[in-house]
Amino acid sequence: MGKRVVHSLRGRKAAKIDKTTTSARFLKLITNSKPSRLVSSRVSQLKILRAPLNQYLEQFKTVDGMHCPASRCGALEEFVAHFLLACPGYTHGRWVLEKKKNKHLTLETLLGDVKFSLARKLH
Secondary structure (H helix, E strand, C coil): CCHHHHHCHHHHHHHHHCCCCCCHHHHHHHCCCCCCHHHHHHHHHHHCCCCCCHHHHHHHCCCCCCCCCCCCCCCCCCCHHHHHHHCHHHHHHHHHHHHHHCCCCCHHHHHHCCCCCHHHHHC
16 A cells, blocks of 8 residues: 555555555456446445445435444444444345355455455355
8 A cells, every 4th residue: 555545544444454455456356357347336445445334424414323224233333344244234144155155254355355355246
């Protein structure tokens, strides 16, 4: 990642997920011909922490708060790690991915592992 990106709060958080966000490896991942543009766009948004989740949307006042909108959840904030790894509203989807690849899900495997790539699983 470039120096400017890593020094921002968002850049430091994104670097914890995948240090290659601005690299050729990242570009190869999102330009894969298999996933649709929408899926590639969503994965990119998740990686750079600008996905349309309430924690991000709240700063533009387009939602009433940062709380998770999923039923049965009640979390105070809907952010990338919660959405992908913890929200009970998406438990079944995570279970299907884990069983399909026989691999424990982490932010690194979902968004940073080119072989596992969430974009490849969603197409």
